[in-house]
Amino acid sequence: MKFCNVLFMAAATLAAIGFIIASCLPSHGGLLPTLRNREKLMESSIGLHARKDRGWKDPERKDPEQKDPQQALHTPPRALEEDWKRAPFHQELLESIYAVTPSDLTAECMSKFQVCGRCGKSGKLLHVGPGIGICPEVLEQTERILLFGAKAWTEFGSSLAEAGLHWPGSVTVHDCFVPESSIRCPKGRPECRVQFRKTCFYDQQEAPFPPDLNIKITPDNTDKLVGIFDIEPLESRVLSVASSARLRQYQMLVVKFFWLEQQSKHLLYLQLLQKLLKDFYLVSVSASSCHGRWHMPSHSLIMPRVVWATFLRKDLGESTICRTEMQMTQECQGNSSGIGGLEALSRWSLTATQPLGEPEDLLFEVYAQTYTPENPTKTNYLLPYKAVSLELLKAFRLCHECRSGSEDLERLGPGKDGGYLICKEAAATAGMAVAVSIGIRGSDPFGAVLSSRYNLHVHGFDCTGPSYGCPGNLAGCRFTHHSQCVGKPFGGRPASMFVTFDDILSKYAKEDEDLILKIDCEGCEWSVLPDVPLAVLRRFRMIIMEAHWLEKQERHATYAKTFYHILEAFDLVHSHACNVFGVWTVNGTGLGMPRIVELLFVRKDYAAATACTNSTYRHKLDVKICPVLPELYAESFRLPM
Known part of the structure; x- marks a missing residue:
């Protein structure tokens, strides 16, 4: 088996070299070239290896043993017993490197994480807590800071008070899993005031009482809010159901996006990012140093699994030339394995080209066809x-x-x-x-x-x-x-x-x-x-x-x-x-x-x-x-x- 693996990796290296040569030919401009013309090149060595390990077969290959997907629809349930046994079981591996299969949808979604704005005319950006970017001038004008999820306070809100930042408005923390006594102001900050509201968010299944499906993420009659969302893994769901008018009541939104390698959610993330970027500039992205990274080999796309993204309402910011870099947070300082061995890097890039290797058993779910839903406006999970x-x-x-x-x-x-x-x-x-x-x-x-x-x-x-x-x-x-x-x-x-x-x-x-x-x-x-x-x-x-x-x-x-x-x-x-x-x-x-x-x-x-x-x-x-x-x-x- 080891000899076979050596032969396979040699062939994979040749395929990768061929892909690099083809990629260097003059064709398209911009951050993400036209991707659909590269269908044949998308079968990178890692992606194809993943599919073979999962029993995937090239749909265009004439293999007499290959089953027709349409025929599978008419297969009796018991005949699928072996397929059921082989169905992959998803397990979170926090310190791993994941590879995802080439997808235009994934590339488009991740391109939305480019930083294309700045904080007002001064452009002043302050990193607080573990390294999360905020616009301090906006914070000083806000009437109310709303934090969704107790971690939003422990990782972010309390850091504002510790840093001595001033804001004239109130602070409210929403969560239904922690006791009120756990939300405390830092010692030595007597001017700090924080309220606690025991509130659940949609599908928090283990909540101690029924969730409030009609929760308003914004109060009425104000447009001077700052919102911090750290409600794993519901941030995209809670924000997606909020109307654009509600979201515009926020001057600044700081959102922690979880598990970005999960391709089934990339459509949901794309829809949310498109919605936010109509009224907000993305002014800061900070990569979590705790949870490793993922990449799409054929497009040289590398991303952290978890990021903090800061959005500033357009009337308070300015547009800039888009940048594809990310600031590293210090959430897991000293954890040499948490960021895949690259913790020394201070920046991430959506178009980084550093080659990566990964063990086969850590490969993520794969796609076998192009995304073509009949009704994409209502599809959230692909x-x-x-x-x-x-x-x-x-x-x-x-x-x-x-x-x-x-x-x-x-x-x-x-x-x-x-x-x-x-x-x-x-x-x-x-x-x-x-x-x-x-x-x-x-x-x-x-x-x-x-x-x-x-x-x-x-x-x-x-x-x-x-x-x-x-x-x-x-x-x-x-x-x-x-x-x-x-x-x-x-x-x-x-x-x-x-x-x-x-x-x-x-x-x-x-x-x-x-x-x-x-x-x-x-x-x-x-x-x-x-x-x-x-x-x-x-x-x-x-x-x-x-x-x-x-x-x-x-x-x-x-x-x-x-x-x-x-x-x-x-x-x-x-x-x-x-x-x-x-x-x-x-x-x-x-x-x-x-x-x-x-x-x-x-x-x-x-x-x-x-x-x-x-x-x-x-x-x-x-x-x-x-x-x-x-x-x-x-x-x-x-x-x-």
């Missing part, structure tokens, strides 16, 4: 082409309806998040007395209405939040809360806080009775449902489920297995998109779907076949989960036939 992802998408096709027809659908619960659809006949037929609700966090209006309307005793299970009981004005409601979670122990909690489906059925249901299951547990569904035996699942007439984080390709094998396990006994009759978290697309196919969806499965004896469709939006029943954001209709489901 995933590499993989057959298992297409197979998962196909499982979401709607080919059945309630046995009594689509008119049998009924919505229970509020006209917002927390309400779900059911088939009335399946709920009303005799022989059922109990429903199980997994995932409550102190509120289950669906379970309460289900109990009241269909005379069921609902048992709710959740060990992560406060208890819940029937509202006093809901007649006939019977709801029992159990401070237990279903499945395997997690989060350091004792095993006594966890139960299995067998435990629930043996204790609360009669052997000859059916049940209803509702599961909305922020992602635990993928670890709970695969372990439930089919005989146990068949005890339920309906499964009302919220499926989370479907863009996580490293888990698509698990998701697909779970889906086909359920579909052996149930049919999917309804799907509805969550309008908060966007859409993901499989690269080069135009196929994709929302990251989070509400689903209704009905046991096969309560379902009827119908013409297949991607999804159907029920205008009288489906409602926006977040009222202040645009709805994602059935068109957001683009599934294989």
